[in-house]
Amino acid sequence: MIYKKFQDLQLSALGLGTMRLPVKNGDNGEIDEEKSAEIVDFAIKHGINYFDTAWGYHNGNSETVMGKILSAYPRDSFYLATKFPGYVPENLLNKEEIFNKQLEKLQTDYFDFYLFHNLCDVNFEYYMDEEGKYGLFEYLMQMKKEGKIRHLGFSVHANNDMTEKFLNKYGKYMEFCQIQLNWLDYDFQDAKGKLEMLKKHNIPVFVMEPVRGGRLAKLAKENEEKLRALRPSASMPEWAFRYIQSIDEVCVTLSGMSNMSQLCENIETFSADERTTKAENDVLYSIAKDMMKNTVPCTECKYCTEYCPMQLDIPDLLYHYNEFSFANGGFAVKSLDFIPEDKRPNKCIGCRSCENVCPQKIKISEVLATFSDVIEKSTK
Numbered sequence: 001m002i003y004k005k006f007q008d009l010q011l012s013a014l015g016l017g018t019m020r021l022p023v024k025n026g027d028n029g030e031i032d033e034e035k036s037a038e039i040v041d042f043a044i045k046h047g048i049n050y051f052d053t054a055w056g057y058h059n060g061n062s063e064t065v066m067g068k069i070l071s072a073y074p075r076d077s078f079y080l081a082t083k084f085p086g087y088v089p090e091n092l093l094n095k096e097e098i099f100n101k102q103l104e105k106l107q108t109d110y111f112d113f114y115l116f117h118n119l120c121d122v123n124f125e126y127y128m129d130e131e132g133k134y135g136l137f138e139y140l141m142q143m144k145k146e147g148k149i150r151h152l153g154f155s156v157h158a159n160n161d162m163t164e165k166f167l168n169k170y171g172k173y174m175e176f177c178q179i180q181l182n183w184l185d186y187d188f189q190d191a192k193g194k195l196e197m198l199k200k201h202n203i204p205v206f207v208m209e210p211v212r213g214g215r216l217a218k219l220a221k222e223n224e225e226k227l228r229a230l231r232p233s234a235s236m237p238e239w240a241f242r243y244i245q246s247i248d249e250v251c252v253t254l255s256g257m258s259n260m261s262q263l264c265e266n267i268e269t270f271s272a273d274e275r276t277t278k279a280e281n282d283v284l285y286s287i288a289k290d291m292m293k294n295t296v297p298c299t300e301c302k303y304c305t306e307y308c309p310m311q312l313d314i315p316d317l318l319y320h321y322n323e324f325s326f327a328n329g330g331f332a333v334k335s336l337d338f339i340p341e342d343k344r345p346n347k348c349i350g351c352r353s354c355e356n357v358c359p360q361k362i363k364i365s366e367v368l369a370t371f372s373d374v375i376e377k378s379t380k
């Protein structure tokens with residue numbers, strides 16, 4: 001395992017994200033504890049020492065399950081990160097209760113790493129707190145003083161303007177920042193701009209979505225061939241991680257590994273620093289440009305689903321939309337037959353509630369309307 005220096009710590013360059021733990025019966029809230037424990041045990045035995053969870057993951061159960069699993073290991077043998085769920089003002093007003101509950105769920109007296117979760121359009125105002133209504137920053141600094149937080153940082157999906165404003169206000173207190181970085185988003189979501197900004201503020205970068213929710217694990221045949229010609233034995237996830245290794249500012253790369261084979265492969269990748277070259281990165285960027293022509297950048301974070309009055313499975317519909325775009329119709333249309341009629345794209349009423357919370361700024365209602373149209377045309 002490669003280790004990265006963070007202040008006086010040595011963090012494993014690969015961290016285990018717990019947003020996509022194995023589940024039972026396809027229910028995101030029902031974590032398969034036995035399989036998750038096997039994953040954690042294997043990870044620890046193979047040098048991973050950074051574990052990242054959050055209040056909202058797996059409908060609130062990720063923290064509870066990780067607390068149970070990690071309680072079997074000495075507390076000083078791993079680093080634990082979780083986040084404050086500042087998506088709604090009520091949570092900020094109940095910050096003390098939530099923070100204490102997180103300590104209880106995770107069976108710990110302190111967090112090694114604690115983040116303002118997901119700075120974005122929805123919570124920018126609450127986190128900036130210009131009128132001093134919420135006091136989250138002050139509370140977290142107090143927790144730090146009491147030793148309950150060792151290192152304070154933030155994760156961000158906001159645009160670079162908002163990020164800069166947040167950094168101008170709190171930057172000197174932020175010890176790390178978690179951003180979405182992969183070879184597709186370097187340009188597409190201007191992760192490049194965020195990297196520059198964080199460098200200017202001297203803030204180490206932790207990476208989320210390195211394989212973009214699995215999207216970069218499988219490419220179109222011609223694109224995979226281009227990459228195989230350069231590194232014949234490297235898999236597509238390996239390319240994604242080797243790319244991240246090429247970015248010097250990155251400290252920990254989080255991967256939400258849902259099974260042992262992903263975990264083994266990623267641990268193998270992080271056993272050696274074989275970063276991609278500039279020429280290889282240019283090939284990746286040209287593939288990215290090609291890929292993004294007709295698709296939407298959904299990462300399946302599911303932040304939007306609870307806001308949909310029609311209870312549509314938005315990430316699933318967008319997944320089908322992307323498949324449709326990549327495949328130019330074909331089987332992707334047939335696969336919609338498996339979705340109940342009242343949950344198909346044409347049931348979107350265009351209320352746009354989902355769009356306010358989407359960190360990827362997807363115009364979901366427009367995409368679903370377009371999708372309905374093309375399906376209708378292609379099935380006539």
Ligand code: SF4
Nearest residue numbers: 308348349351352354
């Ligand atoms: S715009 Fe469509 S998908 Fe979005 S919340 Fe409204 S009905 Fe649901």
Ligand code: SF4
Nearest residue numbers: 298299301302304358
């Ligand atoms: S549409 Fe946006 S909020 Fe919904 S799952 Fe995709 S990325 Fe997340």
